[in-house]
Amino acid sequence: MNRVYKEILNQLNLGVIVFDEHCQLLYVNHFIRDNHKQTVGLGQSLFTQFPELPEAWFRKRVESVIMFHNTSFTQWQYRPHLLNLMETRPITGTHELMYQNASLIYLGHYDARELICLVIQDATQTALTQMKLAKTLNKLNQEHKQLHTLNQQLKEAQSQLVQNEKMAAVGQLAAGVAHEINNPMSFIKSNIECLQHYTQRLVEMGHYLESLLQKQEDQQIIVSLMRQKEALDIEQIEEELPELINETLDGAKRIQDITGSLRDFSRLDSSEWQLADIHEGLESTLKIVNHEIKYTVNEIVKDFGKLPKIYCLPSQLNQVFLNLLVNASHAIDKDGKIIIETRFLEDSNQITIRITDNGAGIPKTILSKIFDPFFTTKEIGTGTGLGLSISYGIIQAHQGSIEVNSTIDQGTSFLITLPINPPISTSLSDQSL
């Protein structure tokens, strides 16, 4: 019967090792002998026969198994190669060592010895399949993440496109309105100029008539003339008339200025890349925003350097300046000062535009978010949170950069750097502005 048991043990597709509480080797079955690299000798220490076994840890396990009369387990995930057993497939296998699950079993007390059995199960197939699965899953996860970010970027780009288009439409509308106003305005202005000359002449004519009348004898006529003059308050009229007309003329001129800069700002012809003067853009933008910022901003310092014309989309850049100036004015409570500096960096063929305010500043915690679409700290309905993200997009399309520097309670400074001759990008020039 004993031989039958032995045969069964040898035929098992499991490794079986029996040893005592001192880890002295008593039995190994064929599975172990056949797959271990070294020949195994009985009667020796387990650890000389299997030097790969971590001794302290293993002895502790043996101790606990004896103490609790139970079984202890190891898994291939944590101890892939408890023993240096070779993979069972020398041809189609891809790994040298066998992945193993093991059980450490308490057998009992025989002949004044505690007997322990280590059973090794080949888990190579499972392990390889699982690792492959894990790898694939990992890859899938990564791809999923990438897709997600791509999607996000797409959404952002889309919202920016929509906004750009909206701005373009508004720009065109503004330019159209400006044009419509400009025509009647020019004849109003020239008519007023005409009126100025005519009234002057009429007044002169009055004076002349009066002096003629003064010279004749009939006092009656002079008295009634004076009375009439007084009744009609002619003297006052004469005094105020030039002033009135001057003021009107001034108003008309200002309207013309505004419509002119509105047209400049969203020039119908500026949808194409062209050489443009940044200072002109800044000036016309300042005129546009003046009415919005003049209540809080007392001083606008224009520290303009000498700039060459740069190749750009002028109306888009004006859009950026507008966003920055309006943001600056919003950050200011009172006594505001905005400094606009422009410089030419000859070495790198770039220009810089710096717009600095003395407003509330931006907290560090949100500094990284202000260029995100829809990020706003303003009340609902006040800000869309698109201003800076659009500006960022426009500057990027110009191959430039926009940076922010801010100190709480001191102010904020935006620095735009633009190349004079950017390699033409397609993303914005294709748009119908």
Add this chain to the structure above:
Amino acid sequence: MTDTSMHPEVPIEVDELRKDALQEIFNISMGQAADSLACLVKDRVYLSVPQMHWVEKSDVQDLKAAMKRVPKGIIICQPFSGYLKGEILVCYEQGADFTVIGESLAYTKEQVQKWQHELLLDITNILGGACLRGVADQLNIRLEFGAPNLIDRHSEVTTILLNSSSIWDKALVMEIGFSVQSMSMTSDILICMPEQYINKLFKCIDHLLE
């Protein structure tokens, strides 16, 4: 002690005598387990008096309410079989320090970090063996353990227990608190047995009571 947590509708005939005997058997068993665990890890080991809960799966809230606390964390289960059949669930909450207990099992500090899961599997195995060995000896029955498995990393044990697609309906759940002085935290052991084995369990107890 146990009556409060007893489900009123549990059909199993559980008379006071049997219940008390079962409780007593577990109490003795825990005492022995704590002693031998202390000897192994060379530290003070606490095992609380087991709380018996008779649970019906349809009443999640009852178990939750009856349990001393509902732990949440790494959950390891270990099946046992033989004369009785069931599972041990151990929940290790985040923040426990296993360095000392790991060292007593010959894990270095780094290994405790790196192989925490294996260490927890081993601790579970030892705990399960320790707690049930005494029960098996007293009842004079055969019990064997399967390999422990990590089944969740951050769930409440009740969520795992009451998973609606699991196959049990009624069960006995023994709730035991386990802590080692150096661990600075209590872990929770739940020994769970489905209804059909409770009857076998009581047969053994009847034997003892005779």
